[in-house]
Amino acid sequence: MKPIIEIDHISFKYQEDQAVSALNDISFSINQGEWVAIIGHNGSGKSTLAKTINGLILPSEGKVTVGGLELNEANVWDIRKKIGMVFQNPDNQFVGSTVEDDVAFGLENQGVPREEMVKRVNNALEKVRMSEFKTKEPARLSGGQKQRVAIAGVVALSPDVIILDEATSMLDPKGRLEVISTIQQLKEEKNLTVISITHDIDEAANANRVLVMKAGELVQEGTPEEIFSAGEKLVAMGLDLPFPEKLKIELTDLGIDVPATYMSEEGMVNWLWTSVLNK
Structure with a gap:
């Protein structure tokens, strides 16, 4: 099976004269339908890596390939159609006055016909169990509900990959459970590829594979069993268990x-x- 994402020796500096790279010679691949968690302490480079995969930044060196397309300025928009991102604070993603308007926003930008748009909005809200809230104002929802609406906005666009960039870090335990269970269900139904950028080690334990970042480098990768059984080594890197x-x-x-x-x-x-x- 050909990987849906291939990262080939990429490096990145936010400034050319920067002494230390934000990303330093990173390589790995992700298969379709896989859930990969990327963990690391603050400043380890994990969010920068997510932005590189989505084409928000271009690597200084190396190559990123998504769905067979090499990331460059010519096809960055085609790649972004394949990837949906859910960010840390859902309030920063809301633009519509109602839940259904917000979920429809991305579809409107893509010029999806209204009949198809209504169908996809309703289906996405049903998938995240938020149909009864579609006429509500997003600001009146709980944290977990807001994040599920943000996920619905991504799901409506039918991406091949969903990136969760610290998407559960501002939620209480109930909200985290709601979001993770929703993503798990969608992953199984649609064979989605999920990349979880997270500080939440219990969230990472749900992944098929875990990548550990430190100071811009990929220092370890393996199954949750392989990574978390190393206990004291993780603690030494400033990570939780x-x-x-x-x-x-x-x-x-x-x-x-x-x-x-x-x-x-x-x-x-x-x-x-x-x-x-x-x-």
Whole structure:
């Protein structure tokens, strides 16, 4: 299978005389339908990398290919049609006076006929479970609801790739769960490729693969099991640990033997129930 995204030895500096590159010789690929989480501390380069993939900035060196198209000034708009971005603050994305107007905005810019536009807006709102709010003002929604509307605006455009750029960082736990469950459902239904730029380690644990950034470099990649089982190494890089790994440390301090392998939250609950609480 040919990757939908190929990053080939890209580097980037915000200023030519800048001593340190924001991105330094990064290479990786992403397959269609894959969920990839990119994690790293502030200033690690992960958001700059997302902007490079979407063509918001062009790399100083190297090559970015999306859906078989090499990123350059000639085809940047064709590439952006393949990629939808959901940003940290949904309020910054709203332009319509109602939810349905806002979801329709991108379709209007693309010149989609009205009959098709109405159909796609209604379908997108149904997908994110926000149909009953379509005549409401976006400002009156909760944080999680606003972010689901922002996702609907992207889904209506039918992209091949969705990039979540810290899209859950301003939400409470309930809002985060709403957004992640929505993305998981859409991914399965449409075989979407998802790139999650996040500080939320528990969000990253839902991905198929995790890329770890540090000081503009890609320092590690692997499955969540491979990345998060390295515990102390992540902490040394200024990153957090998923809740199950934190709990394992606490249980070890209490003298309880815990599995050495990485466990998801579901796996931790099952282990606690069968191996600890039932004893």
